[in-house]
Amino acid sequence: MRRTTALRLAATAVLAGLAATACGTGSADDPANAGQTSQAAEPAAIDTGATVDVRLVLEPTSLDIASTAGAALDQILLDNIYQGLLTRDENNKIEPSLATSYDTSPDGLTYTFRLAKSATFHDGTKVTAADAVWSLQQATAKGSKNPDAAALASVKSVSASDDHTVVVTLKHRDTGFTWGLTGRAGVVFKKGTDFSSLAGNENGTGPFELSGWKRGSSITFVRNDAYWGKKAKVAKVVFHYIKDDNAAGNAQQTGQTDIETAADATLLQPFSDKGEYTVLRGDTTDKFTLAFNNASGPTKDVRVRRAIRRAIDNAGLIKALGGAAKPVGGPVPATDPGYEDLTAIDAYDPAGAKKLLRRAGYRSGLKLTLRIPNIYPAEIGDYLASELKRVGVQLTVHPVEFQTWLDSVYTKHDYQLSLVDHAEARDLNNFANPAYYFGYDNANVQKWYAAAQTASSERRAGRSAEEGRQAGLRGRRRRLAVRQPDPHRRAQRGHRRAAQLHQQPLRPR
Numbered sequence: 001m002r003r004t005t006a007l008r009l010a011a012t013a014v015l016a017g018l019a020a021t022a023c024g025t026g027s028a029d030d031p032a033n034a035g036q037t038s039q040a041a042e043p044a045a046i047d048t049g050a051t052v053d054v055r056l057v058l059e060p061t062s063l064d065i066a067s068t069a070g071a072a073l074d075q076i077l078l079d080n081i082y083q084g085l086l087t088r089d090e091n092n093k094i095e096p097s098l099a100t101s102y103d104t105s106p107d108g109l110t111y112t113f114r115l116a117k118s119a120t121f122h123d124g125t126k127v128t129a130a131d132a133v134w135s136l137q138q139a140t141a142k143g144s145k146n147p148d149a150a151a152l153a154s155v156k157s158v159s160a161s162d163d164h165t166v167v168v169t170l171k172h173r174d175t176g177f178t179w180g181l182t183g184r185a186g187v188v189f190k191k192g193t194d195f196s197s198l199a200g201n202e203n204g205t206g207p208f209e210l211s212g213w214k215r216g217s218s219i220t221f222v223r224n225d226a227y228w229g230k231k232a233k234v235a236k237v238v239f240h241y242i243k244d245d246n247a248a249g250n251a252q253q254t255g256q257t258d259i260e261t262a263a264d265a266t267l268l269q270p271f272s273d274k275g276e277y278t279v280l281r282g283d284t285t286d287k288f289t290l291a292f293n294n295a296s297g298p299t300k301d302v303r304v305r306r307a308i309r310r311a312i313d314n315a316g317l318i319k320a321l322g323g324a325a326k327p328v329g330g331p332v333p334a335t336d337p338g339y340e341d342l343t344a345i346d347a348y349d350p351a352g353a354k355k356l357l358r359r360a361g362y363r364s365g366l367k368l369t370l371r372i373p374n375i376y377p378a379e380i381g382d383y384l385a386s387e388l389k390r391v392g393v394q395l396t397v398h399p400v401e402f403q404t405w406l407d408s409v410y411t412k413h414d415y416q417l418s419l420v421d422h423a424e425a426r427d428l429n430n431f432a433n434p435a436y437y438f439g440y441d442n443a444n445v446q447k448w449y450a451a452a453q454t455a456s457s458e459r460r461a462g463r464s465a466e467e468g469r470q471a472g473l474r475g476r477r478r479r480l481a482v483r484q485p486d487p488h489r490r491a492q493r494g495h496r497r498a499a500q501l502h503q504q505p506l507r508p509r
Contacts (some may be wrong), residue, residue: 013076051236055248055260056373059216059241061403063202065184066138066195067148069406071423073470074184076239082204082289084186085113085132085166086178092425094178098127098188098205100167108173108456113166118228121190122202122209129160134191136168151180154453173454179426207232217241243375252492265322265353283335285425287328288376290384291409291418295439298366299416306418307356309346317383336426353391367391370417371409374399380419410437429453 004028027281056075062068065077079087085099085437096102099113119127136158139146141394154174159167170177180186189195190203207229219239221234240257245264252260263271271277292299292308297307314327327336329343357366365470368388373382381397395417400408409415418437432449434441 040349050234052234053238053257055242055257056239061198064198067145079206081202082187083206086181088182110169111168115164129166131191132159132166132188133160135189139185148183148185152185265324276289286423289422292349297416301360303356303360307353310349312387313348367394368416369396371398371415372419373402373405378398413437
């Protein structure tokens with residue numbers, strides 16, 4: 001099981017504000033958190049008939065990976081049940097999957113993929129190029145409901161030169177194309193699949209098959225002994241959905257689960273026995289994001305957004321939640337290419353926040369609402385409300401079921417503030433997509449992102465991003481002499497700077 005569950009007891013916490021990545025440093029005064037990793041002895045041999053019980057937090061609302069948003073699906077289905085032409089390893093390196101190899105034309109516009117000839121779907125049908133072509137055409141078609149469709153927006157045409165060769169032609173060079181194929185937009189389905197039939201069933205090509213789904217409790221996979229590739233090393237995997245961290249810890253201690261993911265950093269003491277438990281810690285691509293509605297309401301004003309950012313002491317929130325998070329201040333985590341420490345932008349400054357609110361016309365205060373999935377600690381909403389109250393903002397927190405969040409916030413964009421964990425890597429493209437739920441429509445950001453994506457090399461891509469950043473800095477210097485800056489002009493900055501004035505990308509989970 002590659003990147004799907006991480007299969008580890010990870011010390012994680014969250015940061016609201018405008019970005020934190022979950023990591024594993026833990027609390028310094030907790031012996032269980034000392035160091036980076038504690039490793040129990042490896043067993044002499046692997047029991048290939050074993051059942052592995054894994055604790056996860058967020059249960060999918062549907063198993064239709066072609067249409068249903070949310071990283072809970074990617075977490076368990078990608079590479080286990082479904083596969084694409086390409087995949088990623090534990091280090092996010094792109095590797096072959098259903099395509100055993102591929103070539104790129106010198107101009108970067110044509111990709112030729114050669115499929116594994118022995119690959120089959122779980123119903124026994126052979127995988128052919130026709131299946132891959134049909135699947136990619138569904139993902140890239142106008143009106144596609146695939147949550148990752150934007151990742152393949154550069155695709156011009158898809159065809160099969162023979163039963164096991166797929167040819168993809170791009171409209172323009174796209175440095176993110178192969179990465180896009182590793183996500184759900186690149187999944188190969190059997191030609192003609194009715195995606196609505198996948199809500200509670202599957203017909204993938206991976207090393208596991210779906211055995212059962214006890215809604216509200218668990219999902220079970222069993223090894224696909226007819227799998228065309230390297231067989232799974234265990235016979236069964238049961239994913240237990242346990243939202244409460246204390247209950248999850250108890251389940252781990254009593255042997256109900258073998259692996260606890262997303263463990264609370266403050267609850268690791270019982271697992272300090274290195275002879276019995278392995279505690280793995282590390283940075284993730286998760287970013288807990290306080291999102292602002294850029295398209296409507298008070299948060300349409302950049303001064304309000306900046307005031308909210310300045311009103312929140314991110315370091316204090318990290319400490320309150322156990323200390324196992326890192327502030328990043330921007331849309332790119334340290335694990336992704338292009339990371340830059342942007343925490344100094346709109347840093348904690350309550351006095352500055354009050355001034356910005358007055359300039360925005362809210363001298364007598366401002367009332368806002370926050371929608372947050374109820375799977376996250378209540379302390380986050382309480383902390384945000386307390387911080388914003390200090391600068392004159394009355395924040396009403398509405399915890400909601402994740403399905404409700406997906407419908408009202410992600411789909412209908414009906415919100416003012418929202419907080420959610422955006423889990424996927426390299427999805428800065430959401431800032432260049434005005435249709436995304438942020439409602440962030442910045443022509444310069446779209447231009448700079450397109451220049452980076454179509455660059456012929458990483459060096460040129462970096463140059464495009466740096467030009468955008470410098471343009472933003474020049475604009476900032478010019479405005480220093482202006483007493484009352486125009487908020488619409490202020491929003492037009494370099495793509496890193498502009499991103500920080502709004503909120504973060506990433507797919508919610």
